[in-house]
Amino acid sequence: MHAKIALLRERGAVDVLDRLTTRRIAEQSGRRLGLRPGISLPEHYPDGLRALYEISDCPTFGDLDFHPANNFRPRQPIDAFGEIARPGDFIEIGRAGAEYILLDLDTGSASIYDYLYFRHNMDSGFVISCDSIPEFIDTVALGARYPDIHGPRKTWSTRWWRTDPWYKYLREVGMVPRLRPRS
Template identity: 50%
Template sequence: MAMPSKPVSAACRALADQPQFGDLEFNAHQFFGPQRLIDSAGEVIDPGNTLTIGRAQEQSIVLDLDTEAVFIFDFLYFRHGLDSGFVLRCGSVAEFISTVTLGPRYSHIHGPHETWGGAWWLADPWYLYLQELAFA
């Protein structure tokens, strides 16, 4: 016997549709979109099958459908003194969730610590929460 369906609450939709973890904001799945990675000259550097699945402020959270890698890509990397747009890379969604979203690598989502004048992560509420839980 099938159970009658219940309307999905706003709280459940918020958790599943557009979750946010500090500066990491994930899109609802229907808003995942194709993403071509480019260098500072506007040339495509990776013709792979990639989707933007969220944002970390002005940076994109990208999923490579061929390799299952998840990474943060900064299209303005040259303005931030980085050698590449790849700010942070994980081999899988599970690794990204456990080590970045809910783990110690969260403090690297905006690039290497040495590129920052101050330790922004030490005042970030999400990072402080992760530390309180001993996740970071």
């Protein structure tokens, strides 16, 4: 996580993404990359979240938009019947479009949770789950799992991530391997 974010800063990625993002995408989605100066979070937050915010306060990575710390709020994942989907002490730390980025304060695990998960024929609203914030940043925000943030790729009629400036940039700088053409 530290090395990848340092590389983005070194390459001037914020300015590059601003130039690559079309006006239409910017109007729909806002800024594609935001790396504000870091801050210190209180000790009661898990180490991974504190480490991320020390690097960058409320960062944005494509469609992943982390909240300022004063906007973290309790958010319990529920299933289609309104029952608690997974016990834990969850807070919402950001959004992935209409989906929530949830942090389990008990375990430090980070997830994207979609309350409308049934639209993707999923058994659970946990679209993506990682054991920690650093894993989430490395594999999802700055990695190959980014196209799954809005539900499984197979459920999309178009491959939206192929035209997403953030995902294209990740491929360009080698954080996501380029797909080989089929023979």
